[in-house]
Amino acid sequence: MIPIRDFFYDNYGLLSSEILVAVTVTFLALSLYLLLPKRGYRSRHFQKPSWFLGFIAIVIFATTTQRLNDPVFELLFLTFILAAIISGIVAITRRSPIYAALWFAICSVSASCILICLGSYILGITILIINSAAALLTFGFIFKLNWSSRLSSSDLMTNEPLLSTVAGSLLLGLLLISIKQLSAEEPICCRPPSKATALAGRINSKPKEEDTHPLNTDGFDQFSQALSSRYFVATGLTVLLFLLAIKGSTVIASSGTEVRSCK
Amino acid sequence: MVIAVLFASTLALLQNGLLAGSIIFCLGLIGALSRRNLIVIILSVGVMIQGIAVNLVSWSRYHGDAGGSILVALIFVTAICKAILASVLIKQAFVRSGNLDSANWQTIREATINRTVDHEIPLREISEDTFLSKLIRRQR
Structure with missing residues (x-):
């Protein structure tokens, strides 16, 4: 896929990255608009064209990604990205909430694998476990509330699918164009000194034996030290928020019980 | 890796x-x-x-x-x-x-704001005793 991009860039200079971004976003928006449930039905005639448009958008997106040094790692990374995007699309367009929860779980697993590919092993595995538990709870919740063979009215319709898709696509286009500006090579004299420079020097040098250990690569020591010192207040506030959420949910649930008993 | x-x-x-x-x-x-x-x-x-x-x-x-x-x-x-x-x-x-349905949460609006339904709900999906059917009947 990536040599296609180089071929077009070398032979047809007209295909700038902005045009590719615009085409990707347009096709993705069209695909999403056609896939979203509208007016209580979803025509089967639109499913194949919408998935075809989405496939084209994903292929163009894959060609615009930056090339990494290791092809196996690049293939793995790209696979997880595409799995997350496709499962995200299906999760928001499926009419049944039970299938939406299933695809959300796949999206969460793919996103956790992306985090692992980015080097955050501990965080990725932790989020993977948390999301697995969350997906199980969501399944139980949906089954308890409204699992039935018939879809409800809220599953069959959407609020302003055209406007929602346009708003999201505009934001996506602006974000992608801004990110593409990052790829423009800055002159070395103009680059601010940052930790990335030190990291790049570390990358160019041969890694030591202890650097290849997953815990050291993840910065586990750095993570735990920063959590207990520099981010101690934020951590404490988050724990307090968690306790307040549990207490609040208990109060709301008990008040609902009182309402039912009064009736 | x-x-x-x-x-x-x-x-x-x-x-x-x-x-x-x-x-x-x-x-x-x-x-x-x-x-x-x-x-x-x-x-x-x-x-x-x-x-x-x-x-x-x-x-x-x-x-x-x-x-x-x-x-x-x-x-x-x-x-x-x-x-x-x-x-x-x-x-x-x-x-x-x-x-x-998130449309049910329109009841938490202030009393001065009129209630509106975003889209008409298909009647075949609504049973008679739901909150939404009463709301639609009131709108009509």
Whole structure:
């Protein structure tokens, strides 16, 4: 896929990255608009064209990604990205909430694998476990509330699918164009000194034996030290928020019980 | 794979991570804006949080600082709080109204604002005793 991009860039200079971004976003928006449930039905005639448009958008997106040094790692990374995007699309367009929860779980697993590919092993595995538990709870919740063979009215319709898709696509286009500006090579004299420079020097040098250990690569020591010192207040506030959420949910649930008993 | 991560270009990793995170975030945004089922809205917000996590970890990786990863961890704890409260509120809404349509939450508007239904609900899907059917009859 990536040599296609180089071929077009070398032979047809007209295909700038902005045009590719615009085409990707347009096709993705069209695909999403056609896939979203509208007016209580979803025509089967639109499913194949919408998935075809989405496939084209994903292929163009894959060609615009930056090339990494290791092809196996690049293939793995790209696979997880595409799995997350496709499962995200299906999760928001499926009419049944039970299938939406299933695809959300796949999206969460793919996103956790992306985090692992980015080097955050501990965080990725932790989020993977948390999301697995969350997906199980969501399944139980949906089954308890409204699992039935018939879809409800809220599953069959959407609020302003055209406007929602346009708003999201505009934001996506602006974000992608801004990110593409990052790829423009800055002159070395103009680059601010940052930790990335030190990291790049570390990358160019041969890694030591202890650097290849997953815990050291993840910065586990750095993570735990920063959590207990520099981010101690934020951590404490988050724990307090968690306790307040549990207490609040208990109060709301008990008040609902009182309402039912009064009736 | 560890060595592959170490040797991968940090700028390329950053850009790919940001691209993926942005697309995932916008997908979740479209779902949260357009869907009407409360459970699917919460799932869409979850998809948005996944995109934010990928973005922050990409920046954390680029700068070689654990700040982004810590922020992601704190965001996920906050997301768990959100999920706990949302589950209880959704359950209450279901007990009171009989369905999971977000249009039912229009009753929490101020009294001076007129109630509106975003779209007409197909009548074949509504039983007679639901809150929404009474609301539609009142509108007509």
